[in-house]
Amino acid sequence: MQHKLLHIEQLTKSFGSFTAVDKVSIQLKGGEIYGFLGPNGAGKTTTIKMLAAFCSRRRGTIVICGKRLNDSPLFCKKQTDYIPDRLFLYEKLTGAEYLGFIASLYANDSATLREAEQYLELFDLAGWQNNAILTACGKSSS
Amino acid sequence: MRQKLIMTSILMLNQSLLLSDEPMIGLDTKSARIRKKAVGGDVQPGAKQAGQHFTPPPQPRRTTRSSWPLPSARG
Numbered sequence: 498m499q500h501k502l503l504h505i506e507q508l509t510k511s512f513g514s515f516t517a518v519d520k521v522s523i524q525l526k527g528g529e530i531y532g533f534l535g536p537n538g539a540g541k542t543t544t545i546k547m548l549a550a551f552c553s554r555r556r557g558t559i560v561i562c563g564k565r566l567n568d569s570p571l572f573c574k575k576q577t578d579y580i581p582d583r584l585f586l587y588e589k590l591t592g593a594e595y596l597g598f599i600a601s602l603y604a605n606d607s608a609t610l611r612e613a614e615q616y617l618e619l620f621d622l623a624g625w626q627n628n629a630i631l632t633a634c635g636k637s638s639s
Numbered sequence: 640m641r642q643k644l645i646m647t648s649i650l651m652l653n654q655s656l657l658l659s660d661e662p663m664i665g666l667d668t669k670s671a672r673i674r675k676k677a678v679g680g681d682v683q684p685g686a687k688q689a690g691q692h693f694t695p696p697p698q699p700r701r702t703t704r705s706s707w708p709l710p711s712a713r714g
Contacts, residue, residue, distance in 0.1 A: 542660055545660050548656075561655075562655055576654055576656050577657075578649045578657045579659075581660055584645055586644065595644065596647065596648050610651070613647055616651060616677065617647055620646065620647060622640070622644060
């Protein structure tokens with residue numbers, strides 16, 4: 498049986514008496530792009546945080562690549578990249594050091610860093626990769 | 640530039656599932672296009688992303704019959 502890449506069933510999250518996410522069910526196959534639309538407070542970020550395992554005490558089922566997030570959190574996290582709405586960078590590292598650090602967290606090899614060079618070129622960051630992030634980007638306001 | 644660096648760190652990993660909250664925030668037009676192309680182009684069988692944009696496109700301003708023309712212009 499081929500598993501869905503992401504399967505959410507009756508996902509619910511409450512903060513006290515307020516229900517932020519109410520029985521959301523989604524099934525997604527590989528290659529699909531799915532967007533959440535809604536006004537502030539609709540529960541979009543909360544849903545994404547639950548998928549990234551940043552929200553505890555939730556109700557419902559999250560299955561990523563055929564394994565339940567509750568049963569195999571490490572496996573599910575290894576399959577998942579998460580970009581938060583508020584970015585955090587280690588500003589004293591250079592761009593190259595930061596990318597090396599992230600690659601090492603995922604136990605990836607030098608092929609990953611070669612792939613990074615391609616994106617650095619695309620985003621016009623190749624010339625900045627050896628500068629400290631704080632110097633290159635300025636101090637973060639958030 | 641922060642967003643671009645983080646985007647690079649994410650795209651290089653090429654994970655199965657990409658969760659992106661406010662995927663276009665902090666990107667200039669060119670980078671936003673590159674990002675869309677990179678994610679779309681890199682989608683392999685078994686890869687997908689979930690993202691959200693909560694900024695709606697600008698809506699045309701509605702003018703009701705009772706409020707137009709403005710009282711000062713009615714004479």
